Amino acid sequence: MATDQTDRPAGDGPVLVTGATGYIGGLLVPELLRRGRTVRVLSRSADRIAELDWGDAVEVAEGDASDADDVAAALEGVDVAYYLLHSMAGGDDFEERDRELARTFATAAAQQGVRRLVYLGGLHPDGELSPHLASRVEVGKILLDSGVPTAVLQAGVVLGDGSASFDMLRYLTERLPVVVAPRWLRNRIQPIAADDVVHYLAEAADLPADLNRTFDVGGPDVLTYAEMMERFAALTDLGPRYIATVPVLTPELASLWVGLVTPVDSGVARPLVGSLIHDAVRSEEDLDDLVPPPPGGAAGFDEAVRRATRDMHLSLSAQGARLGAGAIGAAVSLGSAATAPARGVLRRLRS
């Protein structure tokens, strides 16, 4: 039965974090605990939560987000709920699965009298979108239409060790000193440091009560993917990158790249690559007027990469180098077959 949202005083219930075994959720939970929040997580595996550093400090609602009863139980008495789920790792048809997950969550959140939903989607331009970005936008709309005030934060590439979009950047740069790439490598992207996106998500719990809208978030730098690869290589002493752009992105080329070059789950990486055909820059900065900036200010690209790679083993292993060489040959030859490389321009990005 629906609970009147005015039944409970604001701020007394736990905060629910979904996706706590994932990258963003796994960083958000300790930040919320640090801020003194009582945190509950919805996870398919209580055992996996118990293994995490903060596992003992949270309530665990074991359950599947596709199960309405599990979601209702997890949301009982909750004040603020974070929606940090996607089901791309489950393969094709992720759009339908994510639509259903969001509908189930939106319905249960309204019924349980949740005061605020916070969701992290993707930065995107207007117009037709890739399947991944269109699905992220659709999920945001479902939550915004739930009747529960919702803050949809929209981020581009999140720079942090373990973030799928960062890991793709890292492995593509490490393993491909020569790249035959489609023109999307020249599109504009406004990446954000993982710490900073977590800061904005944590702050969003306390936004004005009736606010129901999207907010773009991003760091101070706008770069192309090629520039990100160039700067990542410079910051990690990988040596110069050579990039040839060709006019057409085929799904086959994208799949080949991702499958051969990155260890990122291909179910996740392929849709992410498909989304790089779009610019991903902020179109507004309204959140900056409502919440304080991250301590020390939002990190630029170089600082974010330094933080992300501080404890990372970056030297290209012998196996990685062999894989890289194979991938280069394959990417070049597939690029030749699938596109018109004669019209591409091979350009040395850095001397």
Ligand SMILES: NC(=O)c1ccc[n+]([C@@H]2O[C@H](COP(=O)([O-])OP(=O)(O)OC[C@H]3O[C@@H](n4cnc5c(N)ncnc54)[C@H](OP(=O)(O)O)[C@@H]3O)[C@@H](O)[C@H]2O)c1
């Ligand atoms: N990472 C980025 O670069 C980035 C950039 C922009 C926006 N975002 C957005 O941030 C959000 C979180 O992304 P992420 O990168 O943190 O994802 P992630 O690391 O892949 O984590 C996904 C989470 O969803 C959980 N999940 C999926 N299906 C579930 C189900 N049926 N029941 C319960 N849990 C389920 C997974 O749990 P299991 O561990 O049980 O599988 C996992 O905890 C997404 O909306 C994404 O679009 C991410």
